[in-house]
Amino acid sequence: MGRVSDAKERLVDAVRELIWTGSYGSTTIDRICEKAGVKKGSFYYFFDSKADVAAASLECEVEEQRPVWDSMFSPVVPPLDRLRRLCDHIYEHQAIIKAQHGRVLGCPLFALGSEVCTQENRLRDKIQEIFCLWRKYLESAVTDAHAEGLIQAINPAATAQVIFAYNEGMMTQARIQNDLEPLRSLYSGYLLILGVGQTARLAA
Amino acid sequence: MGRVSDAKERLVDAVRELIWTGSYGSTTIDRICEKAGVKKGSFYYFFDSKADVAAASLECEVEEQRPVWDSMFSPVVPPLDRLRRLCDHIYEHQAIIKAQHGRVLGCPLFALGSEVCTQENRLRDKIQEIFCLWRKYLESAVTDAHAEGLIQAINPAATAQVIFAYNEGMMTQARIQNDLEPLRSLYSGYLLILGVGQTARLAA
DNA sequence: GGCCAATTTGACTAAATGGTCAACTTCACT
DNA sequence: AGTGAAGTTGACCATTTAGTCAAATTGGCC
Numbered sequence: 001m002g003r004v005s006d007a008k009e010r011l012v013d014a015v016r017e018l019i020w021t022g023s024y025g026s027t028t029i030d031r032i033c034e035k036a037g038v039k040k041g042s043f044y045y046f047f048d049s050k051a052d053v054a055a056a057s058l059e060c061e062v063e064e065q066r067p068v069w070d071s072m073f074s075p076v077v078p079p080l081d082r083l084r085r086l087c088d089h090i091y092e093h094q095a096i097i098k099a100q101h102g103r104v105l106g107c108p109l110f111a112l113g114s115e116v117c118t119q120e121n122r123l124r125d126k127i128q129e130i131f132c133l134w135r136k137y138l139e140s141a142v143t144d145a146h147a148e149g150l151i152q153a154i155n156p157a158a159t160a161q162v163i164f165a166y167n168e169g170m171m172t173q174a175r176i177q178n179d180l181e182p183l184r185s186l187y188s189g190y191l192l193i194l195g196v197g198q199t200a201r202l203a204a
Numbered sequence: 205m206g207r208v209s210d211a212k213e214r215l216v217d218a219v220r221e222l223i224w225t226g227s228y229g230s231t232t233i234d235r236i237c238e239k240a241g242v243k244k245g246s247f248y249y250f251f252d253s254k255a256d257v258a259a260a261s262l263e264c265e266v267e268e269q270r271p272v273w274d275s276m277f278s279p280v281v282p283p284l285d286r287l288r289r290l291c292d293h294i295y296e297h298q299a300i301i302k303a304q305h306g307r308v309l310g311c312p313l314f315a316l317g318s319e320v321c322t323q324e325n326r327l328r329d330k331i332q333e334i335f336c337l338w339r340k341y342l343e344s345a346v347t348d349a350h351a352e353g354l355i356q357a358i359n360p361a362a363t364a365q366v367i368f369a370y371n372e373g374m375m376t377q378a379r380i381q382n383d384l385e386p387l388r389s390l391y392s393g394y395l396l397i398l399g400v401g402q403t404a405r406l407a408a
Numbered sequence: 409g410g411c412c413a414a415t416t417t418g419a420c421t422a423a424a425t426g427g428t429c430a431a432c433t434t435c436a437c438t
Numbered sequence: 439a440g441t442g443a444a445g446t447t448g449a450c451c452a453t454t455t456a457g458t459c460a461a462a463t464t465g466g467c468c
Contacts, residue, residue, distance in 0.1 A: 001435090002435070002445070003433080005434095005446085023322070025228065030424075030426085041428085042447080045446080103322060110318070111319065114310070114314070117379055117380045128381060165369075165370050165386075167373070168376065172318045175318055176321045176328060176332060206412070206464080207466075211415080244456085245416065247457095248456095249416080250415095253457095
């Protein structure tokens with residue numbers, strides 16, 4: 001029924017890249033259209049506003065990431081390995097991005113969230129939802145690691161929260177510094193938080 | 205010589221509040237002028253651009269914070285107490301902000317940094333400089349705590365880095381969630397990272 | 409009390425931006 | 439092959455925005 005088009009996808013891709021490499025505020029509808037090779041009339045055929053495409057881009061992001069996380073956090077992988085895989089993945093992904101764009105771009109959701117949270121409630125809520133999900137992956141790894149006696153974690157949710165905040169903090173610093181260096185030692189920070197080094201040393 | 209004015213300060217105050225409560229991108233020169241009660245001609249008499257006022261606002265920020273940090277991190281205060289004071293100060297400050305604006309606003313520098321780092325090098329560099337300074341305060345507390353045998357910290361700079369990233373991550377989450385809750389347990393996260401609970405428990 | 413540097417003003421321009429729309433095109437389906 | 443739903447276009451409008459400037463005002467200081 002009627003003609004088909006991938007203009008909507010092109011618009012979503014364009015907005016993702018523009019917000020990530022710049023910011024939400026610096027991303028105008030004109031530039032989104034230009035980058036997507038789509039006229040403004042078509043933009044408004046698919047979306048109501050910039051916030052609307054941005055919301056779609058978040059959906060897209062999470063759809064793309066979910067299988068990656070699921071495989072990294074597979075229950076058949078030893079819990080601490082899951083975290084190591086996550087850290088490796090983050091480093092490698094950011095390295096690719098840096099090679100592509102000449103820039104370390106960090107976590108697209110965190111940057112966007114902190115920029116728009118006071119103005120765009122819809123985006124804010126969606127981002128929070130995704131963060132909640134991510135924390136659950138971390139929490140499951142912490143819980144399992146504790147159960148296997150690999151770490152001490154009285155409160156896995158709290159520990160996961162600390163790791164998550166640390167992780168996002170480091171990614172944002174890498175973005176601001178435009179430097180992969182903070183991400184190289186990401187996993188050793190995880191271990192520090194989990195007290196893995198300490199436990200071993202004190203036990204010895 | 206000539207007339208005097210506090211318009212420059214009013215403009216700096218206005219830009220600080222607008223960026224913090226909104227974002228750099230959502231802050232227009234017109235609104236800055238309106239909020240400061242200053243005409244645009246006067247704005248351009250004192251500043252060259254939005255980035256220019258923003259840079260001045262960073263100077264102002266650091267000038268205001270320096271004595272606060274100096275007192276919190278005074279060498280006569282026991283090292284772990286310095287960190288506790290910092291956490292208390294952050295919580296109380298954000299609580300005041302929330303009462304005033306109805307919003308938790310987090311760390312103004314981190315939000316701004318992650319927003320503009322790909323576009324405004326001057327702001328980016330200034331922000332990084334300030335972060336470097338802040339990390340030094342943390343590092344001195346970690347070093348002293350280690351020296352006094354209160355914690356184990358083989359690499360105080362790395363530990364300070366982890367604490368800093370965690371701290372900024374939590375503040376940003378508090379901003380996004382518009383909720384003080386993540387900041388209530390800030391210090392216990394510090395202790396987790398420093399392995400204070402563990403050490404005591406394992407030693408017992 | 410007058411000079412002059414510092415500051416203020418408002419009116420102005422050019423460009424960017426968000427948003428609308430009626431007419432046009434395409435193509436899946438019958 | 440023709441129809442109608444889905445998608446496209448470019449021209450258009452109203453605002454907002456950054457930035458300029460010559461003329462007016464103020465007040466410290468001699």
